[in-house]
Amino acid sequence: MxxxxxxxxxxxxxxxxxxxxxxLSLNHASSMYTVYNPIKPRHSRLLKSAVQRETPxxxxxxxxxxxxxxxxxxxxxxxxxxxxxxxxxxxxQVFLDGGLNQQRMGICDAVAVAKILNAxxxxxxxxVNPVWRDSSSFSDIFDVDHFIDVLKDDISIVKELPDEYxxxxxxxxxxxxxxxxxxxxxxxxxxxxxLENVLPVLQSYGIAAISPFSHRLSYDxxxxxxxxLRCKVNFQALVFVPHIRTLGDxxxxxLRYPQQADGEMSPNYIREVTGASASNAGKFVVLHLRxxxxxxxxxxxxxxxxxxxxxxxxxxxxxxWQGRVVNSQFTDEELRGQGRCPMTPEEIGLLLAALxxxxxxxVYLASHKVYGGEARISTLRQLFPLMEDKKSxxxxxxxxxxxxxxxxxxxxxxxxxxxxxxxxxASPGNMHNAMVGHRTYLNLKTIRPNxxxxxxxxxxxxxxxxxxxxxxxxxxxxxxxxxxxxRPKQSIYTYPAPDCMCQAQ
Ligand SMILES: *[C@@H]1O[C@H](CO)[C@@H](O)[C@H](O)[C@H]1NC(C)=O
Ligand SMILES: *[C@@H]1O[C@H](CO)[C@@H](O)[C@H](O)[C@H]1NC(C)=O
Ligand SMILES: *[C@@H]1O[C@H](CO)[C@@H](O)[C@H](O)[C@H]1NC(C)=O
Numbered sequence: 184m185x186x187x188x189x190x191x192x193x194x195x196x197x198x199x200x201x202x203x204x205x206x207l208s209l210n211h212a213s214s215m216y217t218v219y220n221p222i223k224p225r226h227s228r229l230l231k232s233a234v235q236r237e238t239p240x241x242x243x244x245x246x247x248x249x250x251x252x253x254x255x256x257x258x259x260x261x262x263x264x265x266x267x268x269x270x271x272x273x274x275x276q277v278f279l280d281g282g283l284n285q286q287r288m289g290i291c292d293a294v295a296v297a298k299i300l301n302a303x304x305x306x307x308x309x310x311v312n313p314v315w316r317d318s319s320s321f322s323d324i325f326d327v328d329h330f331i332d333v334l335k336d337d338i339s340i341v342k343e344l345p346d347e348y349x350x351x352x353x354x355x356x357x358x359x360x361x362x363x364x365x366x367x368x369x370x371x372x373x374x375x376x377x378l379e380n381v382l383p384v385l386q387s388y389g390i391a392a393i394s395p396f397s398h399r400l401s402y403d404x405x406x407x408x409x410x411x412l413r414c415k416v417n418f419q420a421l422v423f424v425p426h427i428r429t430l431g432d433x434x435x436x437x438l439r440y441p442q443q444a445d446g447e448m449s450p451n452y453i454r455e456v457t458g459a460s461a462s463n464a465g466k467f468v469v470l471h472l473r474x475x476x477x478x479x480x481x482x483x484x485x486x487x488x489x490x491x492x493x494x495x496x497x498x499x500x501x502x503x504w505q506g507r508v509v510n511s512q513f514t515d516e517e518l519r520g521q522g523r524c525p526m527t528p529e530e531i532g533l534l535l536a537a538l539x540x541x542x543x544x545x546v547y548l549a550s551h552k553v554y555g556g557e558a559r560i561s562t563l564r565q566l567f568p569l570m571e572d573k574k575s576x577x578x579x580x581x582x583x584x585x586x587x588x589x590x591x592x593x594x595x596x597x598x599x600x601x602x603x604x605x606x607x608x609a610s611p612g613n614m615h616n617a618m619v620g621h622r623t624y625l626n627l628k629t630i631r632p633n634x635x636x637x638x639x640x641x642x643x644x645x646x647x648x649x650x651x652x653x654x655x656x657x658x659x660x661x662x663x664x665x666x667x668x669x670r671p672k673q674s675i676y677t678y679p680a681p682d683c684m685c686q687a688q
Contacts, residue, residue, distance in 0.1 A: 222487065222488055222555055222558045222559050223487065224529055224562050225487040225527070225529060225530075225641075226529065226530070226533060226641060228647075228648075229533055229646075229648055229651055230529070230533065230562065230565075230566075232647075232648030233532070233533055233536040233537070233566055233648065234565060234566065236536055236541065236542075236648075237541065238539045238540075238541045242539045243463060243539060243541065244463075246463075246538065246539045246540065247463045247466055247604065247605070249604075249626075249627075249628065250626050250627065250628050250663070250664050250665070252626065253626055253665070253666040254686055254687055255626075255666060255680050255684040255685065255686055255687065256684060256685065256686075256687045257414075257418065257624060257683065257684055258411055258414060258682075258683050258684055258685050266336075267336065267337070267338070267339065268301035270301075271301060271302055271303040271339055272300055272301045272302045272382065272385045272386060273302050273303070273385035273386070273388070273389040273390050273391065274302060274303050274304075274305055274341070274344060274348060274351075274385075274389065274390040274391075275293065275296060275297045275300065275302040275303070275304050275305065275381075275385075275390075275391055275393065276305045276307075276308070276344070276351060276390065276391070276392040276393070277289060277293045277296075277305075277307045277308065277392075277393050277394065277396040278307075278308045278310055278353060278356075278392070278393075278394035278395075278396065279293075279307050279308065279309055279310060279396060279397065280310040280312065280395065280397060281312070281397055281613070282312060282315065282589075282590075282593060282613060282614075283324065283589075283590045283593040283594060283597070284593070284597070284613035284614050284616075284617040285397055285613050286307070286309050286397075287417070287421060287617065287676075288397070288398070288417075288613075288617075288674070288676050289307065289396050289397050290307050290321075290325075290416065290421065291413045291416040291417045291421075291676065292396070292398075292399065292400040292413065293307050293393075293396065294334065294337075294338060294412060294413070294416045294420075295400055295405070295409050295412055295413050295416075296377055296381075296393070296399075296400055297338050297340075298337065298338050298409060298412055299374045299377050299378065299409060300377060300378070300381060300382055300385060302338075302385055302391075303338070303339040303340070303341055304338055304339070304340045304341070305340075305341055305342075305343070305344055306321050306322070306327060306330075306340065306341070306342050306343075307321055308320075308321070308353060309321055309324075309590070310353075312589065314477065315551070315589035315590070316589070317587075317588050317589040317590040317591070319588055319590040319591060322342075322424070323424070323590070323591070324423060324424065324427070324590055324591065324594050325421055325422065325423060325424065326422050326423065326424050326425070327342060329420070329422055330420045330421065330422075333415070333419050333420040334415070334416065334420050337412055337415070338412075344390070348389065348390050351363060351390055351392055356392055356394065361392075362384070362387075362388065363384060363388045363390050363391055363392055364391075364392050364393075364394065365380065365381055365384065365391055365392065365393040365394075366394065366395075368380075368381075368393055368395075368396065368399040369399070370398050370399065371398060371399070371400065371401040371402065371672075372399055372400060372401060373401050373404060373405075374401075374404075374405055374406075374409070377400075381393070402669075402671075402672060402673065402674055402675050403671050403672065407682075410675060410682040410683070411682070411683070413675055413676075413682075413683075414675070414679060414682060414683030417620075417621075417676055417683075418621065418624055418679075418683065423594050423597075423598055426584070427591060427594050427595060427598060428598060430577075430581060430584070430585070430595060431595055431598035431599055431602070433581075434547075434573070434576045434577070434595070434599055435599055435602050435603075437571075437576050438467045438545055438547055438571060438576070438599075439465040439466070439467065440465065441545070441569075463543070463544070466545070466604040466605075467544075467545040467546065467547055467603055467604060467605075468535070468540065468544060468545070468546050468547070468603060468604065468605045468606070468607065469546075469547045469549050469596075469599055469600045469603040469605070469606045469607070470531065470535070470546050470547070470548055470549065470607055470608075470609065471549045471550065471596070471600065471606070471607070471608040471609065471614050471615065471618070472528060472531065472548055472549070472550040472553060472609050473525065473550060473551070473608070473609060473610050473612055473614065474525055474526075474527065474528065474550070474553050474554055474555075474559070474609065474610070475551060475552050475553070475554050476496070476499060476552075476554045477499075477503075478525055478554075478610065479496055479525065479554045480496040480497075480499040480500045480503065480508075481500070481503075481504070481508060481510070482510060482518070482523060482524050482525055483496075483500065483508055483510035483511040483513070483518065484510075484515055484518050484519065484523070484524035484525070485515040486527055486554075486555075487527070488555060492555075510523060516642060518638075519638035519639070519641065519642050520635070520638055520639055520642060521635060521638065522633075522634030522635030522636070522637065522638045522639075523634070523638070524634075524638060525609060525610040526609045526610065526632065526634075526637060527559065528553065528559050528560050528562060528563040528609075529559075529562040529563060530609075530637065530641060531563065531607070531609040531632070532562060532563040532565075532566040532567065533566070533651075534632060534637060534655060535566070535567070535607070536566050537651060537652040537655035537656065538630070538655060538656065538659060539656075540567070542566065542567065542568055542569075543569065544567055544569065545569045545570075545571070546567045546569065546570040546571070547570075547571050547572065547576075547599060547603065548560075548570055548571065548572040549572075549596035549599065549600060549614075550572070550596075551589065551592065551593070573585070573592065573595065573596075593614075596614070597614070597617065597618075600614075600618050600622075601618070601621050601622065601625070601627075603627075604627075604628065605628045605629070605630065606618050606622060606627070606628070606629045606630070607629070607630040607631075607632065608631075608632070609632065611634070615631075616674065616676065616677040617676065617677075619631065619677050619678075620674070620676045620677045620678065620679050622664060623664065623666055623667075623678070623679055623680065624679045624683060624684065626664075626666075627664060628663055628664045629663070629664040630659060630662060630663055630664070631659075631662040631663075632659075632662070633658045633659060633662060636654065636655075636658040637655075637658075640654055640655070666680055667680075668680055668681055669681065669682060
């Protein structure tokens with residue numbers, strides 16, 4: 184699904200998405216040679232000061248310093264696996280839509296549901312996303328043998344259904360109503376719901392296929408061992424296949440040691456890091472910039488691209504959501520004041536500059552596609568000349584292995600994100616949440632932008648840089664990765680404490 188937040192895609196919506204993906208592909212082909220008009224900076228006064236900024240060394244070393252030990256440690260290592268059931272009640276199959284990060288949560292929940300039901304899990308099926316169109320399977324992304332091995336004492340997992348159930352395929356369920364399909368699992372269903380509604384199907388047919396399955400298991404009121412198991416899947420069982428990890432490690436190495444780039448790199452990539460103070464030598468920030476057309480259109484905000492851009496986004500909105508975008512009732516100013524507009528590359532650049540990141544900061548840009556392309560990124564690049572991305576860091580040979588595979592690219596970004604010194608996302612969403620969770624688990628710095636504050640600051644056209652900077656620093660003091668305990672209804676994958684972590688003695 185294009186909008187990651189939207190979890191409940193109905194069938195007509197899906198059909199429409201396919202149609203749209205087709206239209207977009209045509210549109211893409213014809214617009215390949217379009218020259219983008221330069222997009223003017225919207226905050227040129229702030230930008231002018233930001234370009235000339237100089238950060239005191241003391242502020243820099245504080246910025247890059249690791250988080251203090253928060254006194255919590257991962258649970259999973261110390262917990263005993265719960266015994267395997269004596270007999271399996273049958274096979275559980277799940278079909279997962281959404282982007283890779285949404286599918287990841289689905290995988291963790293599928294393991295938990297199989298455990299609740301004493302069932303055998305079939306390696307989850309990853310649906311092809313209509314917008315990103317990547318047909319990578321589970322085993323193209325995740326190390327299947329590792330997955331099965333880590334969980335072997337908790338649940339039984341099979342790579343494929345045995346022959347007698349081989350009829351139970353995605354195609355089988357897509358053409359008719361079937362008794363073995365569980366179609367109506369409520370969002371955040373309880374363990375009890377599964378025992379009442381799915382166990383009987385397993386007992387009658389030996390198999391149950393749950394689809395849709397995203398966000399279909401409650402975060403609350405589950406036995407502790409089930410919660411621990413979900414954590415174990417997310418943080419231990421799910422690792423990427425070796426070739427994604429190897430490429431990820433190579434990219435991380437090139438970010439940390441740009442002057443010793445390995446033989447594969449052309450001399451253009453070898454840049455001396457000038458002015459890097461000792462405290463941030465070898466360190467880098469990952470900036471997740473989700474600013475694609477889909478998101479820009481859905482937000483209904485104005486991004487300064489003039490009348491043509493406004494029209495293009497309104498048209499896209501109409502085709503895609505047919506007037507169902509609630510935000511379009513508000514003016515741009517109202518939306519900004521409420522923090523509902525994704526930050527543009529320029530705006531996230533100003534936020535980072537105000538926090539004290541200087542022009543020697545190495546930034547890795549994790550993003551799929553930026554609406555407006557390089558024209559929109561150039562302001563950010565002006566603030567952070569040492570900015571890299573998948574393209575600048577890889578050789579043409581390496582690129583052929585990942586090109587066009589959205590899930591592999593997302594996996595690579597996830598891997599680099601988990602290994603960075605600091606992570607920041609320009610907009611809330613599944614990637615942001617997954618990183619907040621995983622990095623909390625590892626006690627790593629993650630900056631959570633204060634969207635409402637930033638929206639209000641950017642509305643003020645008279646504010647000078649020192650005041651802007653002061654407000655940004657104050658507004659982000661407690662948003663750098665300090666551990667926050669999960670509250671009811673919040674995701675265990677975003678807030679892993681206390682379910683996945685315990686206080687160290
Ligand atoms: C970085 O900023 C400093 C201080 O404003 C400036 O002297 C220097 O030229 C800048 N370096 C680059 C590469 O822009
Ligand atoms: C699952 O197996 C355990 C241990 O064998 C048993 O106590 C539990 O009642 C079983 N649950 C279901 C739903 O069959
Ligand atoms: C803009 O910021 C300035 C300086 O902080 C402040 O005096 C002024 O009231 C703000 N304007 C608005 C409209 O908020």
